[in-house]
Amino acid sequence: MAVYRSVRNLDWALILIAVAIAGLGILQIYSATIDTAWRGAWWKQGLYVCAGFVLMWVMTRIDYHTLLGQVPVLYAAGLALLVLTPLAGSLVWGSRRWIPLGFGFKFQPSEFVKLVIVLLVARYLAELRADRLEGRDLLKLGLLVGIPCGLVAAQPDLGTSLTYLPVLLAGVFFGGIRWQHALLIVAAAALLMPAGWFLLKDYQKARLETFLDPMKDPTGKGYQVIQSKIAVGAGGIWGRGVTRGSQTQLRFLPVAHTDFIISAFAEEHGFVGILVVFGLYFLLLMQIVQNAQAAPDRAGMFICMGICSLLLFHLLVNAGMAVGRMPVTGIPLPLMSYGGSSMLSVFMMLGLVNNVRLRRFAA
Amino acid sequence: MRYLRAEREPDSAPERPLFRDEAKFAAGKIAAFQYFIVAVFVFLALGYWDLQVLNEEFYSEKAQQNQIKSLPILAPRGKILDRDGRVIVDNHESYRLILSRDNLRPARLRPIAQGLNIDPAELEAKVRRYHNQPTWFAIPLKEELSPDELAFVEAFRGPNGFPELELIKSQFRVYPKDGLAAHLLGYVGEISDAELNSPEWAHHNPGDLIGKAGVERYYNDQLSGIDGQRQVRVDNRMNTREVLGVKEAVPGRNLKLTIDLDLQVVAELAMEGKRGAVVALDPRTGDVLALVSRPAFDPNRFASRISAREFSALVQDPYRPLFNRALQAQLAPGSTFKPILALAALETGAIDDSFTVYCTGGATWYGRYFKCHRKGGHGTVNLKTAVAQSCDVFFYAVGNRLGIDTIAQYAELAGLGAKTGIDLPGEKEGVVPSSKWKIRTQREKWYAGETISVAIGQGALTVTPLQLAYAYGGIANGGVFMRPHVVKPERPEEPVRKAGFRPENIRKVVDGMCAVVNGWGTAAASRIPGIEMCGKTGTSQLASNDLLKLKNSEDWHDNAWFVGFAPGENPEIVVAVLWENGAHGDMAAPIARDVIKAWFDKKTRMQKLAQPPATLASAWLGGPAAAREAR
Numbered sequence: 001m002a003v004y005r006s007v008r009n010l011d012w013a014l015i016l017i018a019v020a021i022a023g024l025g026i027l028q029i030y031s032a033t034i035d036t037a038w039r040g041a042w043w044k045q046g047l048y049v050c051a052g053f054v055l056m057w058v059m060t061r062i063d064y065h066t067l068l069g070q071v072p073v074l075y076a077a078g079l080a081l082l083v084l085t086p087l088a089g090s091l092v093w094g095s096r097r098w099i100p101l102g103f104g105f106k107f108q109p110s111e112f113v114k115l116v117i118v119l120l121v122a123r124y125l126a127e128l129r130a131d132r133l134e135g136r137d138l139l140k141l142g143l144l145v146g147i148p149c150g151l152v153a154a155q156p157d158l159g160t161s162l163t164y165l166p167v168l169l170a171g172v173f174f175g176g177i178r179w180q181h182a183l184l185i186v187a188a189a190a191l192l193m194p195a196g197w198f199l200l201k202d203y204q205k206a207r208l209e210t211f212l213d214p215m216k217d218p219t220g221k222g223y224q225v226i227q228s229k230i231a232v233g234a235g236g237i238w239g240r241g242v243t244r245g246s247q248t249q250l251r252f253l254p255v256a257h258t259d260f261i262i263s264a265f266a267e268e269h270g271f272v273g274i275l276v277v278f279g280l281y282f283l284l285l286m287q288i289v290q291n292a293q294a295a296p297d298r299a300g301m302f303i304c305m306g307i308c309s310l311l312l313f314h315l316l317v318n319a320g321m322a323v324g325r326m327p328v329t330g331i332p333l334p335l336m337s338y339g340g341s342s343m344l345s346v347f348m349m350l351g352l353v354n355n356v357r358l359r360r361f362a363a
Numbered sequence: 364m365r366y367l368r369a370e371r372e373p374d375s376a377p378e379r380p381l382f383r384d385e386a387k388f389a390a391g392k393i394a395a396f397q398y399f400i401v402a403v404f405v406f407l408a409l410g411y412w413d414l415q416v417l418n419e420e421f422y423s424e425k426a427q428q429n430q431i432k433s434l435p436i437l438a439p440r441g442k443i444l445d446r447d448g449r450v451i452v453d454n455h456e457s458y459r460l461i462l463s464r465d466n467l468r469p470a471r472l473r474p475i476a477q478g479l480n481i482d483p484a485e486l487e488a489k490v491r492r493y494h495n496q497p498t499w500f501a502i503p504l505k506e507e508l509s510p511d512e513l514a515f516v517e518a519f520r521g522p523n524g525f526p527e528l529e530l531i532k533s534q535f536r537v538y539p540k541d542g543l544a545a546h547l548l549g550y551v552g553e554i555s556d557a558e559l560n561s562p563e564w565a566h567h568n569p570g571d572l573i574g575k576a577g578v579e580r581y582y583n584d585q586l587s588g589i590d591g592q593r594q595v596r597v598d599n600r601m602n603t604r605e606v607l608g609v610k611e612a613v614p615g616r617n618l619k620l621t622i623d624l625d626l627q628v629v630a631e632l633a634m635e636g637k638r639g640a641v642v643a644l645d646p647r648t649g650d651v652l653a654l655v656s657r658p659a660f661d662p663n664r665f666a667s668r669i670s671a672r673e674f675s676a677l678v679q680d681p682y683r684p685l686f687n688r689a690l691q692a693q694l695a696p697g698s699t700f701k702p703i704l705a706l707a708a709l710e711t712g713a714i715d716d717s718f719t720v721y722c723t724g725g726a727t728w729y730g731r732y733f734k735c736h737r738k739g740g741h742g743t744v745n746l747k748t749a750v751a752q753s754c755d756v757f758f759y760a761v762g763n764r765l766g767i768d769t770i771a772q773y774a775e776l777a778g779l780g781a782k783t784g785i786d787l788p789g790e791k792e793g794v795v796p797s798s799k800w801k802i803r804t805q806r807e808k809w810y811a812g813e814t815i816s817v818a819i820g821q822g823a824l825t826v827t828p829l830q831l832a833y834a835y836g837g838i839a840n841g842g843v844f845m846r847p848h849v850v851k852p853e854r855p856e857e858p859v860r861k862a863g864f865r866p867e868n869i870r871k872v873v874d875g876m877c878a879v880v881n882g883w884g885t886a887a888a889s890r891i892p893g894i895e896m897c898g899k900t901g902t903s904q905l906a907s908n909d910l911l912k913l914k915n916s917e918d919w920h921d922n923a924w925f926v927g928f929a930p931g932e933n934p935e936i937v938v939a940v941l942w943e944n945g946a947h948g949d950m951a952a953p954i955a956r957d958v959i960k961a962w963f964d965k966k967t968r969m970q971k972l973a974q975p976p977a978t979l980a981s982a983w984l985g986g987p988a989a990a991r992e993a994r
Contacts, residue, residue, distance in 0.1 A: 229414055233421065236423065251599040271412065274415070289397055
């Protein structure tokens with residue numbers, strides 16, 4: 001059995017694709033920060049990738065069944081961290097999302113809770129051992145995911161809290177939700193939407209309004225979207241070239257190395273570059289799906305598909321926002337956006353996928 | 364499966380269907396999910412296709428607009444110098460605050476206006492006026508910021524405050540303090556909408572500062588330079604990253620006036636606290652040596668974009684400080700008209716040297732009794748004494764002999780009733796009444812009784828101080844009238860008119876005017892020892908209705924006139940003085956005296972300085988030593 005868990009059996013295609021995407025990301029961070037205070041971000045990102053490899057390796061070594069067994073502990077720890085964040089966290093741009101670790105490093109608990117959510121959903125659904133989901137189970141699972149979701153949304157970090165939902169949705173989809181329940185959820189969501197509006201912070205409302213009509217306030221709330229669209233559009237088919245995009249280099253494009261890295265990339269590499277990146281992401285996701293199909297058990301399948309749906313959601317929201325097809329949220333582009341927590345959590349997810357892959361003949 | 368709890372509810376388990384193959388149970392759903400992934404990618408790719416392939420040009424242009432900014436380089440206006448080259452109007456370097464319109468947000472206008480002490484409504488109106496202009500065209504907001512305004516700009520400039528605020532280097536007008544020569548110099552101001560639409564200002568852009576009055580306006584094209592432009596690549600904080608091109612500004616040309624600053628200062632001081640005007644001309648050339656109108660205003664207030672409130676206060680001031688009395692006050696000349704009448708009478712032969720009148724203090728003409736200003740009368744007066752003592756009765760008789768149309772003909776020959784053509788805006792022509800004029804304007808025939816009033820410079824006759832100076836200058840200059848000017852024409856001008864008055868007739872009238880000051884005349888108190896000043900006083904009842912609304916009793920006093928020139932033969936200088944409500948002409952004479960004295964004093968001083976030093980040594984020792992030796 002051990003022979004199948006050798007290094008040779010890792011999903012090397014998946015890893016290479018991830019490295020390729022991260023490499024493009026580092027290149028773009030370099031280009032976007034070349035004459036800003038963030039000048040050193042590209043090599044830090046390289047360090048995060050290396051650290052990501054280590055964590056990925058760790059995540060493949062621990063049997064995912066062992067991890068699933070520890071879900072209550074992990075879940076409790078995750079909740080504790082999320083409760084701790086607003087107390088110990090540093091205030092950045094009006095919200096407390098990070099816990100300072102010293103040496104200038106910060107830790108974003110909400111990123112790692114993503115993994116906990118993936119494991120939680122996988123364990124809960126696998127444990128049911130049923131093809132159909134009962135309403136009671138649905139409610140329980142919803143509540144379990146809803147608590148961390150609410151805590152993150154209260155930071156406030158609506159974007160990240162929303163990323164937990166696709167894991168849940170993919171889980172209940174594959175776990176066999178009844179179509180009556182699905183309809184009920186959709187109907188409830190539609191009804192709760194107006195109520196939810198009042199729960200949103202002013203800036204969140206503004207973002208949604210801006211999404212619906214960016215030209216309403218072109219230099220204020222709509223600024224980011226408009227500048228991002230200009231950057232993307234100005235890139236054209238072939239792009240302006242590395243360090244040649246005026247929107248990126250003259251900083252008209254906001255946060256060009258983090259949330260709007262895809263816009264900077266689109267400006268400098270054009271539609272062709274975008275197709276290459278999308279191609280890589282597509283292969284990455286398909287590789288994860290393939291691992292889900294080959295999973296030895298339900299839990300493994302749920303883990304893989306949870307991760308796949310989470311990454312897909314990230315990509316859809318982030319890349320869609322850059323062209324004005326999604327509202328502006330602070331959701332990073334996995335593997336490309338500058339940021340340690342996001343990079344490490346993505347590599348840990350890829351570690352989990354490999355973990356499942358290595359044990360595909362175990363059953 | 365050690366991680367799982369023991370089978371949940373094992374007893375009820377059998378009811379459930381058997382598990383399918385663990386790895387394959389959701390194969391169909393996974394396949395469906397794959398299609399969903401494809402759909403997401405197609406959705407995203409279409410978004411990028413739309414922007415990058417279909418609308419590349421549109422967004423490239425936007426990116427271009429983002430980064431390229433044009434900033435004006437303001438051309439300094441030319442300085443205004445006096446006849447000796449001394450600077451009257453200078454510039455000083457400062458900053459102009461402009462409102463860039465590339466990233467203007469209407470919501471920010473109000474706080475900006477408040478921070479800069481501008482009326483928000485005024486600012487909003489201004490922004491609306493610019494909406495037709497290209498967006499790189501900035502709006503000039505304010506010059507000469509006060510310290511607190513500057514602090515406001517420094518604090519709130521930049522991307523987090525008001526990125527539309529921009530300070531650019533600029534040159535501002537510095538005018539003499541206390542409104543010295545304010546009407547002559549005029550002022551600059553922002554071009555108005557009406558001006559923008561008129562062909563005269565067609566080559567100007569909104570926001571330009573243009574001359575609004577006086578020399579600034581008349582010689583605006585010479586004084587104003589051509590603004591340059593700097594095209595730069597900027598980043599999102601409007602920091603200049605790269606200069607793409609510079610078109611340097613062309614500064615305006617300096618303008619040398621014929622005004623003598625010394626004389627101007629003397630005239631201004633003499634008029635301090637009074638209302639009226641002083642015009643000093645060199646009748647030989649037409650050079651305007653001094654031009655004063657009081658009350659004055661401070662043109663420096665206009666230099667830094669006067670607020671609408673302050674401007675309307677100036678306009679509504681009952682004493683009309685913006686009104687240039689020297690060229691625009693059309694008032695009855697009173698007795699200052701008499702020399703012209705005397706000349707007309709001599710020229711036409713209506714009277715000869717032997718003509719005398721016995722003045723009893725009044726006379727009856729056409730059934731109405733006309734008083735002389737001296738109650739007891741002047742006794743027997745001839746032309747010289749009549750001019751010297753300003754005998755009204757004498758001139759009633761002369762006027763009656765001449766008739767209104769002859770009077771009008773000679774008044775017009777002397778330059779009344781028409782613009783002198785001075786190179787300043789807004790000159791008025793006054794009124795020289797005649798029978799034709801009355802039919803034209805009032806559709807009535809002229810009554811002979813009215814001639815009697817006109818003969819002593821009352822009635823419908825009105826003149827400006829400039830016209831009087833021009834008329835006296837022309838007559839004293841032998842009937843040769845030179846167009847008055849404040850800037851020397853490029854080529855010496857031909858006289859406007861050679862009236863062809865006979866020199867002996869001129870001599871007789873001038874003799875009378877010499878007696879006014881130097882004999883037993885009405886302005887004997889203003890005699891200057893050593894200088895032959897001639898002139899004529901005038902006291903006129905208020906003819907203009909402008910001042911009737913004033914309630915102050917002093918405002919109902921007669922206007923005092925004096926027109927003097929020196930010397931009697933070939934005069935170098937003629938000075939017309941109007942003191943509104945000054946009560947009597949002899950009150951105005953000292954003002955003219957001061958100016959004329961200053962002119963000759965200066966001339967003497969200059970001649971002394973021009974003398975070569977006595978020895979080479981004293982030249983080496985410099986001025987004071989030379990002066991001592993000269994003594």
